[in-house]
Amino acid sequence: MNVIKSLTQNKVAMVGFGILFMFVVIALFGPYLYDGSPWRMVQRPFLPPFQNSNYILGTDTLGRDVLAGLIYGARISLLVGLVSTTIALLIGIPLGAYAGYYGGWVDEVLMRFTEIFQTVPSFALAVVLVAIFEPSVYSITGAIAIVSWPPVARLVRGEFLSLRSQEYVLAAKLNGQTNRNIIMREILPNSLSPIIVLASLMVASAILLESSLSFLGLGDPEIMSWGYMIGAAKTVIRQAWWLSFIPGIAIAITVLSLNLLGEGLNEALNPKLSGKRES
């Protein structure tokens, strides 16, 4: 398909994809390949990076291996990013689809509902949700999903609003196809491009959100995450700036790679930039 072709020709997007792929590999296999628990206290605390060949990135406040933390952190960052985005899509797509497809009072009700979630400052809501349901990987993922679905719903609604009057949709209606069929098979596949682009950016912002929550001490205490590493190191930033610096860079690079990929996808999928409507 020419989407993939135009994506592979986009150098920037490929750099993003490459970095992301690397992080995915690290997240999937790193824990098996790199021997070391992120929690075990292995060396003296505050060992700076590149001083001990066994612990290249040094140790943290309790003498735990920073590299191990990074590897395990990749896992949780990507997991939370992906799962929360999936949940947000599962909420946002049907909602937006119904609102956009049926219009009228269905639209009104669903959009008012969406508006409620858009009006409450999202980060604040996420903080409250996690605090209330107590920090765990489930509550964090859920909270991120809950605050990030409204843009999906709005986007999907917009797509459906414009696509529902497209002639091939009308033709499907004339064919006597059911609404469900029209939504699922006619409109949805054609509104996927912007959803995919949005989703890639949502994974990025979910990773940022997760790290922000962990930074505030609202992370899952059982799981080593980048945000946790920064949060745990913030009090010692003066003695050991690298403890907050390294995971921060990891987050930035991951998010950056996702953004680059998202941009590339956007260019490959967005009809405005690549000429004709995607065909």
Next chain:
Amino acid sequence: MKPLLHVENLSIRLPKGADREFAIRNVNYELMPGELLCVVGESGSGKSMTANAVMGLLPKVIEVDSGAVTFDGFDLTSLEERRARALRGNRISMIFQEPMTALNPLMRVEDQISEVFLIHTAMSATERHDRTLALLEDVGLPDPKKMLRAYPHQLSGGQRQRVMIAMALALEPAVLIADEPTTALDVTTQAQILKLIKELQHKHNTAVMFITHDFGVVAEIADRVVVMEKGEMVELGKRDEVLNHPQHPYTKKLIAAVPPLVSPQREVSVHQEAPILQVKNLCKTYTTGGSWFTKARIVKAADDVNFELHRGETLGLVGESGSGKSTVSRCVVRLLEADSGQILLAGNEIQSLNSKQLMPFRKRIQMVFQDPYASLNPRKTIGQIIADGPIAQGMPATDALAKAAELLELVELPKTALDRYPHEFSGGQRQRIGIARALAHDPEVLVADEAISALDVSVQAQILELIDVLKKRLNLAVLFVVHDLRVAAQVCDRVIVMEKGKIVEMGETSQVFEAPIHEYTKSLIASIPGAHWRSGVEDNQSIEIMEAQV
């Protein structure tokens, strides 16, 4: 007489990866003072390229390869940018196709026009104001004082184009370039704008380069004609020479495809059986802009519409945009819910049926849509697109696919198309697929909603022919919604003329075209550009056309 604008051996190169090397190649023509030169061609012929080169509007990636455009002794393609700017909008000016988008939506009319004075003259603010006002009067805009303060969105399409013309003629340029200025307009508005351009041209003795795809327009206004094909200039000559005695095969082919404005003699069929479709007292109003505190605007899109349609008959539904013709057609197929009235399909009232009850009737009345690009789901194969309908109606998938294959044959497409996707086909082919899809249900009524208006002239003719053949073979009743009166005259047995939701005239095609009764119909027909041309079948002409078709 010295030419004003001299295009000499002009070649413009396209960027790498385009479908051809040159946008235009070795183009030569002259624009004489006071003349109106039409540059004609289909989409992709490169007809606007020269104009864009003159105005410095070529995209950065496209550059002039060789040749020159001389104006006042200067080669415009190599002129220093600062001096070229001094000419633009001043000595040479331009108007564009889409009056909707060609004006800055955020600026008042006055500001946009007087900007020209601001750039090129040292007029005072009051002078600018007065001149602008005078210009608006000149182009025949109603209530010019109010117009000054208006924003583009508050104007109609024709008014916007008048504003554009006022802007272009503000400094009485020597050359006016008009790039398809009437294509986006309704036929009556088009006639007015053409008239205005012609008048102003005479008044100021302006030379006009008029770019168009429509031979009717050419016939209406041109002094001389340039015909372009794929970047090459294939013919140049006086209007009547070119129109009536085309030399180049391409020109011949194009002209042949223009439907003559005369309806062929048809047998006046007397329908024995009951009409397949009856529409009674159909009403549909739209309300827009209503909110809690503001009054809604109410538009009557269908106002007490009545008509009948028989099998084997083509009924034309004619009107300008906003006449309600599309609304009626969509109400008939139940894509829109009418407010009141009855729709009887073979005697069965279908207007009041709910979607479940409607199911069995769906397949008996089908539609062909306007936009060949938007009417096929890009994510489905042609086979799926055609077979989906029968499957939804309960046909087993294998049977439906077999039927799809048959239908492809019927619309003259290869069977291999089944597994391919819409983007692999041209506009005309897609329209054939759309027809096949509609026919998959073996419908009795086929509604064609502007089914050919998005196609180039030559393709139009083919599709029209296909519909006609199918109609005869399958004994279809066709409701043909169309804005192009030439087309209507060619294909319809009867026509209905609509204005503002109301039917103003209905009758046999030849009767309506030859002896219209209602004022509106008269003005419509009078507005058809080049109405005098190809309005009767002259022998020598038809022979030439026949040759071209062979």
Next chain:
Amino acid sequence: MSVQTLLYIGGRLVKGAAVLLVIAIFNFFLIRMAPGDPAQVLAGEAGATDAIFLQQLREQFGLDQPLYYQLWIYVSNLMQFDMGITYRQQMPVFDLIMDRMPATLLLTGAAFLLSLLLGILAGVVAAAKHRKWADSAITVAALIFYATPLFWLAMMAALFFSVYLEWLPSFGMQTVGQDLTGWQKVTDIALHLILPASTLGLFFTAVYARMMRTSMIETSRLDFVKTAKAKGMKPSRVTTHHILRNALLPVVTLAGLQAGQLIGGAVLTETVFAWPGIGRLMFEALFQRDYNLLLGVFFVSSAMVVIFNLITDVIYCVVDPRIELSK
């Protein structure tokens, strides 16, 4: 302003109020799902107490009443613009919020203006130098700031500018213990404002720069730009008089939508920089289980979002004559 406009604004406010009410009720139940209650927290801080004291506190706070009754009281008070009393500070929630509000408004307002101005400027420059090095530099910088966690940026900025370079104060809103007045006070606050406002603003600067760049490029391809060029206008005038204003429209919309995010981001910035605003107040109220205060902060910040969106719409309507406020 026309009657219609006023009616429209009135209508929007009524709708906004309805949304706010639903939010208040939703939050009311949400916060009560949290484990523990304010009495326990207050008592907990004391280090030692007994059941009698807890009971006293609960009675004092009205927490011994049935939930529906508490809701009723809360909502009916809210209708009269009374948000109740904070449990911890024992003062009216509204007063406390208003006490903190100027700080947050200053921070978010400064960040907003900074990001908008800087972002638009950067976007315009990038678009004007499309595919040249300035464009690349701006695009890369925007991407990086877009990808950097806000809190981390804040920490690094504080480390670099306050601790290492000692140029700027690293926390608080004014120098403590000095009773500054007049210009000295303004300068002092401004100095304190630089770091938090720029870290909070940088993310949004990146957002607006990217948006503005795309918007400028897309707008410059529109037909009326051709018209303007055909008038013989200088490119700079085309940009300033025709492209810029049109390209601003989507940025204005986006900016309006991001009011909520800005306030959310303020929670982080205020925490790192010890900025005494409502973001931090919210955070504290949450962990104090100070129901009234938390609900109040949510209510007020949501109301800010509603008002902000309304202002955006009005601005949008002023900028774009095509938009009628009645729609």
Next chain:
Amino acid sequence: MKKIIMGAVIACLPFTSSAYAEDPQEGGTINVVVQPEPPSLMIGMYSNATTQQVGGNIFEGLMRYDKDLNPHPLLATAWENSEDGKTWTFHLKEGVVWHDGKPFTSADVVFSIDKLLRETNARLRGSLAFVDSITAPDDYTVVFQLNQPFGPFIRLFEVGTTPMLPKHIYAGTDYKLNPANHHPIGTGPFVFKEWKKGSFIHLAKNENYHVKGLPHIDELYWHVIPDAASRSVAFETGKIDVLPGGSVENFDVPRLTELDNACVTTDGWEFFSPHAWLWLNNRQGPTSDKRFRQAVMYSMDREFAKSVLWNDYGKIAKGPVGSKTKFYDDSLPNYEYNPEKAKALLAEMGYDGTPVRLMAMPYGETWQRWTEVIKQNLEEVGIKTQIVSTDVAGWNQKIGDWDYDISFTYLYQYGDPALGVSRTYLSNNIAKGSPWNNAEGYVNKQVDQWFNEAAVAFPDAKRAELYSKAQHQIVEDVPVAWLMELEFPTIYNCKVQNLVDSAIGVNDAFGTAWIKQ
């Protein structure tokens, strides 16, 4: 009836020590960090640590206590106990005025203790159960009639436990809603000026302070800086002069103490003697088995925690009573770090790998890290551990509802086992809803009896014997896993002189402190 004279009549200025080589200098401003922001300064109703820190400089108790917990005169100039130990007579200082100018008299003392604090102060209420009546024979004498001799009685009168509150302001009002709560009026060395919520609390010198020549400093600012790192920076940059114990993260302590001009002291916590332990739920799960609890004790590397997390401040706790608290028994057996022994105990009880929940204490970084360390310790001896994270409210509720397996806490001891220790182990102190009682559910009738007798035994020698027995038994049973006696170093700019000179540290420090120019 022979009376035991306990106070010196002439002593007006507590702790007028001759140890200082220099004469105090007058004037100046001291900036102190207050973390978290107190809910109120009304020390009689809120016993929160920071309320006490700030309020303790506005209000006063009848006495001050030195680092050995000996009482010294303040508002009371002298006191006597009857021979049977049941009648206490206090003589008040004359000429003391409230910040609003009204005189301080015995009526205020009776009102404060008998009315207001009896209603609002839970901790005092328990002790007041031993007091039958409080009377004021004249304006400057107060008599307490006890029903039994109550050993810790003499340690009840510091400002945090029993602050003196103005009767003329509070009598007959709803104490909690009294407007004076926002503008506290006491007799202390500093008067309340301004509280900018979320920013700072400003106190100013009390020009009419009853101790002549005090206080030395003019202004006292308490700054709210919620971020720990910012607090450190503020101290470094000189914006802050005093970081009270616990207001910066422990990780920062070594760096801050190494700064020029930084002085540090661990004094001033003797009265509280904060004692940290792990709650072990004695009712259910593996923690209901004594051997499991002992295994927990052996599994913990408390020396590591002390050195890494607490920078070697503090002391490994041997048992329920802190070493600075009265009646501490030094002869208790020691649970050393011994994973093998822990594993053996687990094997002996047949621990089946049932996971235990370890609930972190939401009181900042150190506790979070400590939780992680303990988890590692437990896992290394084979105890499956799952960290549960929650906030203050959730933590309080879960402990109070006994919904935990293992969790942290630290509590003050208030100088006497009867005030701050026995509450954790007495079986009649098991009640849902409070995290400060016997929340672990430990029941040992013998221990109950020893504790109850010890509280009212007379004289002290008898008490010591009973407490010693109780301590040995408790250490054997390990109802909770003791961690450390915490020390919170107070870090301050060395220009501040004579900062901590009482057993409650900064809580009443600034009346006597001065700044060396």
